[in-house]
Amino acid sequence: MVVRMREEFSTHPHAHRRLAAILAADIAGYSRMMGHDEEGTVRRLKQVRREIVDPTLEEHYGRLIKTTGDGFLAMFDSPLEAVRCAIVVQQSVAARNTGLPRDYWLQYRIGVNLGDVIVEPDDVFGDGVNIAARLEALAMPGGVYISGGVYEQIKNKLVCGYQSLGDEKLKNITDPVRIYSVLPDPASFASATKNRRLFAVPAGIVAAFALVAAGLYAAGYWPVGGQPSLVSVGQVHQWVPVPLTSVTNRPAPTPRVEPPASRNADAAKPLAPTADPVPAAPAPDPQVAILTPSLPAARTIQTASGFRDCETCPEMLRIPGGSFRMGSDEDPSEQPIRTVAIAPFAIGRSPISVAEWNRCAAAKGCNIPLDGSDAAPARNLSWLDAKQYVDWLAQSTGKPYRLPSEAEWEYAARAGSSTRFWWGRDLEPGKANCKDCGGPQDPKAPMPVGSFARNAFGGADFGGGVAQWVADCWLPNYRDAPSDGSPRMAENCRENVLRGGSWRSNIASVRPASRTHYDTGVRYPAHGFRIARSL
Numbered sequence: 285m286v287v288r289m290r291e292e293f294s295t296h297p298h299a300h301r302r303l304a305a306i307l308a309a310d311i312a313g314y315s316r317m318m319g320h321d322e323e324g325t326v327r328r329l330k331q332v333r334r335e336i337v338d339p340t341l342e343e344h345y346g347r348l349i350k351t352t353g354d355g356f357l358a359m360f361d362s363p364l365e366a367v368r369c370a371i372v373v374q375q376s377v378a379a380r381n382t383g384l385p386r387d388y389w390l391q392y393r394i395g396v397n398l399g400d401v402i403v404e405p406d407d408v409f410g411d412g413v414n415i416a417a418r419l420e421a422l423a424m425p426g427g428v429y430i431s432g433g434v435y436e437q438i439k440n441k442l443v444c445g446y447q448s449l450g451d452e453k454l455k456n457i458t459d460p461v462r463i464y465s466v467l468p469d470p471a472s473f474a475s476a477t478k479n480r481r482l483f484a485v486p487a488g489i490v491a492a493f494a495l496v497a498a499g500l501y502a503a504g505y506w507p508v509g510g511q512p513s514l515v516s517v518g519q520v521h522q523w524v525p526v527p528l529t530s531v532t533n534r535p536a537p538t539p540r541v542e543p544p545a546s547r548n549a550d551a552a553k554p555l556a557p558t559a560d561p562v563p564a565a566p567a568p569d570p571q572v573a574i575l576t577p578s579l580p581a582a583r584t585i586q587t588a589s590g591f592r593d594c595e596t597c598p599e600m601l602r603i604p605g606g607s608f609r610m611g612s613d614e615d616p617s618e619q620p621i622r623t624v625a626i627a628p629f630a631i632g633r634s635p636i637s638v639a640e641w642n643r644c645a646a647a648k649g650c651n652i653p654l655d656g657s658d659a660a661p662a663r664n665l666s667w668l669d670a671k672q673y674v675d676w677l678a679q680s681t682g683k684p685y686r687l688p689s690e691a692e693w694e695y696a697a698r699a700g701s702s703t704r705f706w707w708g709r710d711l712e713p714g715k716a717n718c719k720d721c722g723g724p725q726d727p728k729a730p731m732p733v734g735s736f737a738r739n740a741f742g743g744a745d746f747g748g749g750v751a752q753w754v755a756d757c758w759l760p761n762y763r764d765a766p767s768d769g770s771p772r773m774a775e776n777c778r779e780n781v782l783r784g785g786s787w788r789s790n791i792a793s794v795r796p797a798s799r800t801h802y803d804t805g806v807r808y809p810a811h812g813f814r815i816a817r818s819l
Contacts, residue, residue, distance in 0.1 A: 300402070300403055301400055301401070301402055301403070301410075302400070302401065302403055303398070303399070303400055303401075304359045304360065304361065304398075304399070304401050304403070304408070304412065305359070305360040305361070305362060305363040305365075305366035305396060305397070305398050305434065306357070306358070306359055306360075306366075306396070306397050306398075306399065306401065306408070306412050306413050306415075306416040307346065307357070307358045307359075307360065307366050307369065307370060307394060307395070307396050307416065308355070308357055308394070308395045308396075308397075308413070308416040308417045308419070308420040309355050309356055309357075309358075309370075309373070309392045309393065309394045309395075309420060310352070310353075310354050310355030310356075310392065310393060310420060311329065311354040311355065311390055311391065311392060311393075312391045312392070312393050312425035312426075313391075313425070314353070314354035317387075317388075317390075320387065321388070324388070325390075328388070328390055329354060329390060332377060332380065332390055333351070333356070335776060336373060336376045336377060336380070336776075337356065337373060339776060339778065340369055340372050340373050340376065340778060341358055341369060343369075343372075343778050343779065344360070344365040344366070344368055344369035344372070345360065345361065345362065345365050346358045346359065346360045346365065346366065346369055347359045347360070349406075349407060349408050350406075350407065355420075357408070357413070357416075357417075359401075359403075359408055363396065363398045363433075363434045363437045363438055364437065364438050364441050364442055366396050366434070367396055367428065367430060367434065367438055367442055367466065368442060368803060368806075370394045370396055370428045370466070371428060371444070371466065371803070371806065372778060372803055372805070372806070373392060373394070374392060374394065374426055374427075374428060375805045375806075376778075376805075377390060377391065377392060377426075378426060391425035391426045392425075392426070393420050393421070393423035393424065393425055393426075393427060393429075394420055394423060394427070394428045394429070395415075395416045395417065395418065395419025395420030395421070395422070395423055395428075395429050395430070396416060396419065396428065396429070396430045396431070396434050397412055397413075397415040397416035397419060397430070397431040397433065397434060398412070398431065398433040398434045398437060399411060399412025399413075399415060399416075399431075399433065400412055401413055411457060414454075414456060414457065415431055415454060415457060415461055416431075418454040418455060418457065418461075419431060419461075419463060422452070422463070423465075424465075427465060427466075428465070428466040429449075429463055429464070429465055429466075430463075430464050430466060431461055431462065431463065431464075432461065432462030432463070432464065434464075435462075435464045444466060444467065444806075445466070445467030446464045446465070446466060446467065447464065447465045447467055448462070448463075448464055449463040449464065449465055450462070450463065451463075587599055589601060589633065589738075589742040590602060590630070590633060590742065591630075593681045593683050593817075594681060596640075596643060597677070597681060598632050598633075598634075598636060598640050598677075598815060599632070599633045599634075600630040600631065600632060600633065600815075600817055601630060601631055601632075601633050601696075601741055601742050601743055602628065602630050602819065603626075603628065603629055603630065603631055603692075603695070603696050603741060604628055605625075605626055605627050605628040606625075606626060606695075606700075607623055607624065607625045607626065608623070608624060608626070608694075608695055608698060608700075608702075609621055609622070609623055609624075609702060610622060610623075610624045610691055610694055610695075610762070610797075611762055611797055612704075612795070612797035614792070614795070614797065614798075615797075615798070616760075616761060617760055617761055617799055618761075618762070618797045618798070618799060619761055619762060620761070620762055620763065622762060622765070622767065623767065624691045624695070624766075624767050624768070624769055625767060625768055625769060626691060626692060626695045626769040627768075627769065628819050629688075629692060629816055629817065629818055629819055630816065630817040630818075630819055631688055631692065631693075631696045631743065631814065631815070631816045631817075632814035632815045632816070633734075633742065633743060633744055634661070634733035634734050634743075634744045634745050634814065635661045635662070635733055635745055635749060635750055635752055635812045635813060635814045636661070636662045636673065636812065636813060636814060636815060637658060637659055637660065637661060637662060637732075637733050638654050638655075638656045638657060638658055638659070638660045638661070638662050639658035639659070640662065641654050641662035641665075641673065642654060642658075644672075644673050644676050644677070647676065647680070649672070649673070649675075649676030649677075649679075649680070650669065650672050650673055650676060651669070651672065652669075656729075657732065659732035659733060659734075660729065660730065660732055660733070661730050661732075661733050661745070661749050661750045661812045662750075662812050662813075663730065663750045663809055663810065663811060663812045664807050664808065664809045664811070665753075665807055665811055665812055665813065666803075666804065666805050666806055666807045666808075666811070667753045667780040667802075667804045667805070668804060668805050669807065670687060670753045670812075670813040671687065673813075673815070674686050674687055674815055677815065683817055684817060684818040685815055685816070685817050686755065686815070686816055686817070686818070687753060687754055687755040687771075687813065687815065687816060688754055688755065688814070688815075688816035689754060689755050689756060689769055689770055689771035689772075689816075690754050690755075690756045690771065690772070690781055690783065690799065691766075691769040691770075691771075692754075692769055692816060693752070693754050693783045693784075693814075694783070694796050694797065695769070696741055696743055696746070697739070697743070697746035697747075697783070697784070697796040698739075698796045699739035699740035699741040699743065700740055700741075701739075701740070701796075704795055705747065705794070705795060705796070706739045706740075706746065706747070706796055707737070707739070711791055714736060714737055715736060715737050715747065716736060716746075716747030716748040716785075716791075716794040717730055717731050717735065717736055717745065717747070717748035717749045717787045718747065718748035718785055718786070718787060718788075718789045718790060718791060718793065718794050719787065719788060719789065719790060720790055720791050721747070721748060721791055721794065723736070725787065726787070727787075729787070730748070730749045730750055730786065730787040730810075731749065731787070733745055733749070736748075736749075745784075745814075746784055746794075746796065747784060747785065747794030747795075747796075748784065748785050748786060748787050748789060748793075748794045749784070749786065749787060749812070750784075750786050750787075750810060750811060750812030750813075751782040751783070751784055751785055751786045751789070751800065751810055751811050751812070752782060752783050752784045752811075752812060752813050752814050753780060753781075753782055753811065753812075753813040754771070754780070754781050754782070754783055754813075755771035755773075755780075756771040756772045756773070756780065756781045757771075757772060757773050757774040757777035757779070757780055757781070758777075758779040758780055758781050758801035759772055759774065777804060778803065778804060779801045779802060779803055779804060780801065780802070780804050781799055781800070781801055782799070782800050782801060782802060782811060783798070783799055784798070785798060786810035786811075787810070788810050789810075
């Protein structure tokens with residue numbers, strides 16, 4: 285994409301200057317693909333714009349300024365949203381490419397800059413735009429390059445890997461610009477170092493970097509969930525985890541087992557918080573062939589509070605069917621309050637732990653192993669990671685494991701209560717793991733699973749700890765939401781719902797009704813999950 289520099293100020297009567305984040309993108313090798321298959325290339329490009337680029341810009345509050353053949357130019361109020369948008373576009377396009385021969389892949393190069401620009405009703409001009417265009421031209425296919433100004437704004441807000449490529453003199457730009465590459469996955473640090481286009485790091489610096497890395501690893505400072513990235517040369521190094529994952533290996537969805545059409549006549553009655561929620565145990569399930577080396581043959585094992593489908597499977601709680609009032613008046617996203625009927629199901633006693641996750645990783649069912657205590661909640665996981673785990677567990681045991689729906693999660697968290705928290709109206713120390721919840725708290729990490737009081741259903745850690753992914757696609761409120769407890773899905777879903785808050789959250793976020801959202805394929809250190817199973 286070519287963006288021409290305007291030498292004089294605009295004379296348009298409605299032009300004005302402002303600070304904005306500019307995203308410039310174009311397709312690598314577009315002319316070659318057009319020569320090979322002109323009609324097919326144009327068709328695929330239009331489809332990508334319609335199904336990926338346009339909705340992703342809208343979801344991240346971006347304004348499409350113009351399209352330029354194979355590229356586009358967009359403007360954002362927030363550099364954070366601009367970079368998140370760039371990451372999601374690249375991941376989504378990469379996922380689509382996996383179903384095509386490599387010669388047919390569309391790969392964007394994206395540059396993002398924060399600068400002063402001249403804004404007209406139908407265009408934008410200035411050095412802020414030109415720097416973004418120069419960064420895009422330097423970016424690797426599938427890569428995102430950002431300027432130093434953008435990096436300074438997002439480095440402590442968007443948790444991903446960054447590699448400094450140094451200060452570069454760009455065409456028609458007076459001062460050198462510091463450039464960073466946004467690393468999409470842990471393997472990118474090695475490949476980015478190998479393929480660095482702007483300059484080579486002297487051997488002495490590389491050796492020093494290796495010694496520092498070895499020392500940090502020995503001292504226990506190696507980041508959880510990813511490799512470190514060197515974000516500056518000749519300065520103090522900052523170490524950041526690499527939480528992003530490609531959506532190219534997204535597992536096929538697990539079929540949802542629908543509840544029976546008929547319900548008990550008492551199902552619509554509210555549950556009493558003191559009622560015994562555990563019904564009589566069913567007959568043991570027949571053994572299922574071992575499908576992975578990490579799980580023994582599936583058989584129901586009764587525990588003090590629930591059951592396991594194998595000796596090393598997560599402990600599950602049987603949740604009786606019933607109805608409840610879902611939502612609250614505290615936030616517009618939790619409205620309108622409505623009655624939802626829930627069929628009997630099972631849910632994890634606690635969020636999935638590091639030990640439980642690593643069994644999946646050892647069996648090659650999950651992409652990444654996690655560091656940390658076995659009893660710590662598994663975290664720094666995307667929705668796609670959570671989905672990968674439940675799909676592996678379902679295949680390994682032959683049982684219908686899945687992520688809970690929003691309604692099921694809130695029903696299980698409330699455990700028959702209708703108050704602000706499952707234990708009552710006011711704060712009670714020892715009931716939840718958040719920064720102002722009282723009781724035990726580590727500001728750097730969540731407490732081990734099961735460290736806090738259980739609710740009337742026997743469930744632990746429904747408040748704080750790690751924010752927990754659920755099956756639903758994010759929608760801003762409950763209008764037209766189903767009343768049968770099923771998850772809400774949407775075509776081309778880009779963000780999914782998280783429940784329960786985390787150890788970093790405030791007290792309001794650990795309410796059973798509280799809900800938030802995040803990009804489907806992006807990892808974040810405060811995000812984990814618990815599982816559900818149809819009965």
